[in-house]
Amino acid sequence: MKHTLCAAAALAFFSLLSIDARAQQAAAAPTDPQIAAIVVTANQVDIDAGKLAAARSHNKDVKSFAHLMVTDHTSVNKSAADLVHKLNVTPEDNPTSQSLKQGGGENIAKLKTLKGAAFDKAYVDHEVAYHEAVLDAIDKTLIPDAQNAELKALLVKVRPAFVAHLEHAKHLQSELGSKGE
Amino acid sequence: MSSSAFGARAAVFAAAFVCALLGPQVARAAKHVVTIEGMQFSPPSVTAEAGDEIVWVNKDLVAHTATAAGRFDSRTIAPGHTWRYVARVPGNYAYECTLHPTMKATLVVEKGNGRRNTK
Numbered sequence: 001m002k003h004t005l006c007a008a009a010a011l012a013f014f015s016l017l018s019i020d021a022r023a024q025q026a027a028a029a030p031t032d033p034q035i036a037a038i039v040v041t042a043n044q045v046d047i048d049a050g051k052l053a054a055a056r057s058h059n060k061d062v063k064s065f066a067h068l069m070v071t072d073h074t075s076v077n078k079s080a081a082d083l084v085h086k087l088n089v090t091p092e093d094n095p096t097s098q099s100l101k102q103g104g105g106e107n108i109a110k111l112k113t114l115k116g117a118a119f120d121k122a123y124v125d126h127e128v129a130y131h132e133a134v135l136d137a138i139d140k141t142l143i144p145d146a147q148n149a150e151l152k153a154l155l156v157k158v159r160p161a162f163v164a165h166l167e168h169a170k171h172l173q174s175e176l177g178s179k180g181e
Numbered sequence: 182m183s184s185s186a187f188g189a190r191a192a193v194f195a196a197a198f199v200c201a202l203l204g205p206q207v208a209r210a211a212k213h214v215v216t217i218e219g220m221q222f223s224p225p226s227v228t229a230e231a232g233d234e235i236v237w238v239n240k241d242l243v244a245h246t247a248t249a250a251g252r253f254d255s256r257t258i259a260p261g262h263t264w265r266y267v268a269r270v271p272g273n274y275a276y277e278c279t280l281h282p283t284m285k286a287t288l289v290v291e292k293g294n295g296r297r298n299t300k
Contacts, residue, residue, distance in 0.1 A: 071244060072244075072280075075242055075244065079242045160219040161241070163220065164220040164281050168282060
């Protein structure tokens with residue numbers, strides 16, 4: 001039962017952005033206010049997961065990664081909020097931001113049922129998948145569709161941080177794997 | 182006593198005179214700027230002379246550090262902030278951002294010969 005739920009949650013998460021890509025082809029591309037909401041939500045979801053992992057993990061490397069996610073994504077969201085304020089844009093909820101929020105909530109709910117090595121593995125695995133998915137969205141949707149030059153520039157500027165986080169998470173993933181945890 | 186006072190004054194005067202003559206020719210420490218942007222140190226390798234100043238400028242949206250374990254450590258450089266370090270001891274220092282282990286770079290400190298052109 002638990003496995004079915006996890007699988008369903010994972011499936012929902014992984015299909016999220018491909019659904020978005022398909023929807024985008026069929027329907028209109030996201031507007032700038034919608035892109036703003038996607039950026040803010042994507043960061044917030046990872047901040048929430050990071051706070052949980054920083055508090056619950058006993059693995060030094062996982063803890064410091066989790067702290068980093070909280071710090072970095074908070075910084076990115078501050079920049080996003082400053083820009084949104086400057087451009088006088090009100091972030092607009094949309095199917096992508098809603099699915100991100102839902103996927104983030106499901107991840108937290110799942111993590112709360114786990115402990116020790118199982119918790120670390122689930123958190124780090126999800127971080128790898130999450131950063132891959134967000135990078136995919138940045139490249140295929142967010143940067144190409146952003147209309148405002150400053151919003152586009154912010155996305156371009158943010159991208160390398162997601163790349164570095166992904167590499168960091170993959171390194172942790174292989175470290176946890178090699179310990180046989 | 183008065184002759185020693187005279188001697189001291191003369192020495193100070195002579196020293197000042199020599200400094201005034203040589204001052205402009207004594208090499209001034211150079212400044213090297215390392216820009217932190219796009220999760221990278223740029224340039225990835227800097228060669229400085231002992232006594233030179235290296236300035237790291239964080240142009241990213243997230244905080245970084247420039248850390249060579251046991252040698253120098255900027256601690257957190259917040260976005261939009263800088264950190265200055267005067268390199269004293271010659272050597273080849275690999276350094277990294279302790280927050281983001283994918284960010285690595287090198288600082289080479291050569292023995293200063295005092296005859297370089299600044300900048």
